[in-house]
Amino acid sequence: MKRKLSALKFVRNNKKQVWVMMVAIALTFMTMYIINFLLLTTSESFKELFWEQPKKVAYVSLTPGTMGVDKEDYASGEEYNLAIDTARNKIIEDIKKHEGIVDATLTQTLSVGYQGIVGDVGYDFPLFSKEQIPEYVNHMEARLIEGRMPEGDGEILVDETILKNQKMKIGGYFNEQNFGQTFKVVGVLESEYLVCVGTPMGYTNSGWYIVVLCDEANSDMTKLLSDIGIIPTENDTIFDAPDWADMYRTMVTEQIDAALFVILVVVSIFLAISILVAYVSFMRSRVNEYCLYTSIGYGRKDVYGMIMREIFIIFGISIIIGAAIAVVVMICFGTFLLEPLGLIYKYFYPNHLLRILAAFAAIIGLLQIPVSVTIGNIKTIDMIEE
Amino acid sequence: MFEIKNVSMIYDMDSDEKMYALNGFDLILPDKGMVGIIGPSGSGKSTLMYCMSTLKKPTEGTIIYNGQEITTLSDRQREILRKNEFGFVFQKHYLVPYMTAMDNVVVAGISNDKEIKDKAAEILLALGLKERDFNKRPSKLSGGQCQRTAIARAIINNPKVIFADEPTASLDHENAFNVMKILKRYSEDRLVIVVTHDRSILSDVDITVEMWDGKLSSKSQERKKDEE
Numbered sequence: 240m241k242r243k244l245s246a247l248k249f250v251r252n253n254k255k256q257v258w259v260m261m262v263a264i265a266l267t268f269m270t271m272y273i274i275n276f277l278l279l280t281t282s283e284s285f286k287e288l289f290w291e292q293p294k295k296v297a298y299v300s301l302t303p304g305t306m307g308v309d310k311e312d313y314a315s316g317e318e319y320n321l322a323i324d325t326a327r328n329k330i331i332e333d334i335k336k337h338e339g340i341v342d343a344t345l346t347q348t349l350s351v352g353y354q355g356i357v358g359d360v361g362y363d364f365p366l367f368s369k370e371q372i373p374e375y376v377n378h379m380e381a382r383l384i385e386g387r388m389p390e391g392d393g394e395i396l397v398d399e400t401i402l403k404n405q406k407m408k409i410g411g412y413f414n415e416q417n418f419g420q421t422f423k424v425v426g427v428l429e430s431e432y433l434v435c436v437g438t439p440m441g442y443t444n445s446g447w448y449i450v451v452l453c454d455e456a457n458s459d460m461t462k463l464l465s466d467i468g469i470i471p472t473e474n475d476t477i478f479d480a481p482d483w484a485d486m487y488r489t490m491v492t493e494q495i496d497a498a499l500f501v502i503l504v505v506v507s508i509f510l511a512i513s514i515l516v517a518y519v520s521f522m523r524s525r526v527n528e529y530c531l532y533t534s535i536g537y538g539r540k541d542v543y544g545m546i547m548r549e550i551f552i553i554f555g556i557s558i559i560i561g562a563a564i565a566v567v568v569m570i571c572f573g574t575f576l577l578e579p580l581g582l583i584y585k586y587f588y589p590n591h592l593l594r595i596l597a598a599f600a601a602i603i604g605l606l607q608i609p610v611s612v613t614i615g616n617i618k619t620i621d622m623i624e625e
Numbered sequence: 626m627f628e629i630k631n632v633s634m635i636y637d638m639d640s641d642e643k644m645y646a647l648n649g650f651d652l653i654l655p656d657k658g659m660v661g662i663i664g665p666s667g668s669g670k671s672t673l674m675y676c677m678s679t680l681k682k683p684t685e686g687t688i689i690y691n692g693q694e695i696t697t698l699s700d701r702q703r704e705i706l707r708k709n710e711f712g713f714v715f716q717k718h719y720l721v722p723y724m725t726a727m728d729n730v731v732v733a734g735i736s737n738d739k740e741i742k743d744k745a746a747e748i749l750l751a752l753g754l755k756e757r758d759f760n761k762r763p764s765k766l767s768g769g770q771c772q773r774t775a776i777a778r779a780i781i782n783n784p785k786v787i788f789a790d791e792p793t794a795s796l797d798h799e800n801a802f803n804v805m806k807i808l809k810r811y812s813e814d815r816l817v818i819v820v821t822h823d824r825s826i827l828s829d830v831d832i833t834v835e836m837w838d839g840k841l842s843s844k845s846q847e848r849k850k851d852e853e
Contacts, residue, residue, distance in 0.1 A: 244732070252723040253764075531719045534680060535733050535778070536708025538701060619680045620715050 244532060244541050246548035256432075260517055261557040263599030267510045268561030268595065269568065274502055275591045276569050280577055280584040281355030282491045287583065288362055292432040294455040295379055297479035298348065298363055298448040299464070305475050306330060319486040331449055335465040340459030341378050344371065347439045348446045349395070349422070351414060354404055355582065357495075363478070366439040372396070378452045381434040384427030385409060386413060393440030394425040398433045403581030420445065450477075455480070490625040499591065511605050518606055522546070522613045529613065534620040543614050550603055550610075558599065626786070626806045626816055627654040627677060629657045632686030634672050634839070639723040646672040647683065649841035654832070656785075659812035661827035662679055662820045664836035673836065677818070679703040680712055691785075708735060712779030714808075715790035718771040720778075727759040728772070730777045741781065748777040752807055769800030776807055787811060787821045793826050801826055 250257050261478045306326035311536050313319040325624070335344040348363040367375055369389050376383070376396070386409045389396065395413045396405075397405075402424070407413065413422035421440050445485060457463055458480035464471055471477060522529075529542050569586050634647040646669045654660055662670045662727050675681040677688060679695055695706065707713075712733075720729045727745055734741030749759060752773040763771050772792065779787050789808060793801030801823075808817050809829045819830065830833055835842035 248724055248728055248732075249638045252725075527719060528721045531721065532732075533704070534707070534715075534719075535713055536706075536711075538703050593765075619675075620713070621717060 244545035246545050246552055249549050250552050256521065256578050257553060259463065260514070260559065263513065264510070264516075264554060264557035265505060265561035265564060268558050268599070269565040271503060271506055271595045271598070273572070274564045275394070275499055276565075276584070276586070276596070277356050277572065278495050278499055278584050279588055279591065280356050281542040282353055282487075282495050283585060284353065285360055285487065286297060286582040287431060288360065288433050289483045291472075291489065292379075292434070293478065293480040293483040295432065296365075297451045297458060297460045297477070299379075299451060299460050299479075300446075300476040301327070301464075301469070302474045303332070304470055305469060313549065318364075323609040329448070330464075330467065330469060334449070334451055334463065337370075337457065337463055337466060338465075341454070342374065342454035343449055343451045345447065345449050347443060348448050348450070349414070349435075349437065349443065350383055350445060351401055352405060353401060353433065354453065354580070356577075357498075360528070362433075363446060363448070364435040365448075366437050366443075367450075369394075369438050372436055372438070375436050375452065377432070379430055379436075379467055381428040381430035381575065382434075383426050384429045386424075388439045389425055394437050395422050395435065395437030396426040396428050397424050397435050398430050399427050400581040400583065400599045401433055401435060402427055403579060405581075413437070419447075446548060448478075448606070464610055467472050500594075501537065502596060503598055507602065511602045512604045514569055514602055515605060515609060518550075522609060526617075528615070529617045533617050539614050539617060540558060542617065543553055545609050546614075550606060554603060556597070556600060564569045568611075626691060627652070628687075629677070629690040630687045630689070632673075632676060632683045632688060633682045633817040634669070634676060634681065645669075645839045647676065647686075650686070650840060652834065652841065654816065654818070657812060657814050657816050659809055659829065659831045660816065660818045660834060661830035662818065662834045662836060663822060663824060663827060668836040669839035670822075670834075670836045670841075674788050674790055674818060674820045677682045678713065678786075679707055681825070708733075708736035709782065710785050712782065712784035712787040712794045714775050714787065714789040716770070716777045716794045717793055718763070718795075720771055720774055721754075722763055725760045725762055726754065726766060726774045726777075729763070729774055730781050732779050733778045737784075743782055745777060748780060749774065752777055753803070765842075767800075768795055769803065769834070772800065772804055773807070774803065774820060780811060783815075785815055787815065787817045789817065791821055792819065792822075793821070793823065805829065 284327065303323050306323065308319070310319055325327045330345045331345060334340055344365070349366060350361045351365050352359050352361045365375065373391055376620045381398070382400065383396065397407055397413070402408070405414070407424050409424050409427060411424055412420050413424050422437060442474060451460065460477045460479035461471055461481070476489065531543050533539060535599050566586065573584055627651060629652040632647050632650045634745060636644040636646055650673065662673060663669045667777050672681065676683045682696055686696070695703070698706065715763050721732065721769065724732065727742065730745040730749060731738070734745070734775065739837070744757065748757070754770060754773060758766060758770060766774065772795070776792070787808065792808070793804050796804060808819060812831070813819055819827070821827065
């Protein structure tokens, strides 16, 4: 029977050394994952806004040229404006007739901010007449959970997440910093898509859009407009699902991914250097032990196997400890930091976890260098004694 | 058991002045008994032991062990031979510092854990260690206890040959005497080869091999004749 050199003996009998290394690896793992967790909370929070909300509502603002109105054709400004209104109304009617469209309305909009852990984003929401609001709330699958529906001018319903995030409250003014004491928060909505809606208060100069309530299959406004014979140009403003998805990819996920990758690489390099230094020292202090093993009949492969098993045990236990600490830290962050900020988060990011594990695998791969050098330099006792 | 024919070991092969650690050495050893190899420092006694135990490959000549030429074995075959057939006691005990006395013995074992632990305990007790010492690390054991643990490690697989290189060098007289007594007992049905420069510990050996400049000294042959 062939006995293996036990890796557990070193781990069990060198608790101080092994624990120092395990704690270092565990804390590094935990830090890496927590950084991922916090940064990805931003993209997770923004996801509903960028990715989901535009599948149900789009904002379109077309230039007169796109609507087929040329100023040169009209003698006065009045005639010109009337032509624009007529063309726009025609387009709205055509949009309404399109398959998958619930409604289309020319309305004012307001913008609201949403602060992530890193960066923030602002988005527009419509200001409808009070009669239109229930239809919009219903279409957006939102539910009034506190307060009341708008009854007068300048009354706003705010999603509960945005309410927390922007530190607003029922009865308070909506975005007082930008709009002064114009709009009042009268109700809180529970919704999947960070839905806000309200009634206008005169002319706020905050933007006019054709607000299109659509289904997911018809949320591409460029395609929809071309279906009704309108070809948008780059001078037109369209906030629809493809546009938001593109912004989400380029401004959120790619940026955060790039930042996380840089952080992962930098942390991994520092960890790799410290682990390499520690391991070289570990192995130097054990040269006589390795020499003894080969002298009494174990092969270099046996010694290599033992060292690798030790490394796997140390890394394995460290990662388990790191993961356990990370879970506790994430729960604390979630409860005491992210929820009060109205941020959306989740604990498990399999791709990023795999990326961190791959970094640790690469460090174990790097450890092959000192391990191989040590194995190559193993002598038998006779050579030591000489 | 061992048939050594015309074995030479040359160090500094590339230099003009070759250094012969062994120079055309011949020796035949039986299956059991205690063999003392004695000689001054640099006489080649340790080199001879290491060549016989496959830790070194001689430059030329043949070493036949139980009918098998061992100088031509592959590294793996030599490792297996060392593990299954040979036991080693070195000048320094080379116990693994973080392991207990028991683990230091068990680490050399070739059978399963339970069996080897029982056997290790039995041997350690027979060698005079107390049960309470089994879980002590080498730093908590005396020099004599460490060397006895090293002997236990050497005999755990019941090897056919024990190679002991200056096994008493770091011990006081009493401990040295005890270690030699243990080795003598083991040599009743096995071969024990002890390399030393201390003639006083060889009083009980069955064969004395005296070496000088990598060759067998005439004294060793005379002594054998005297004993016969």
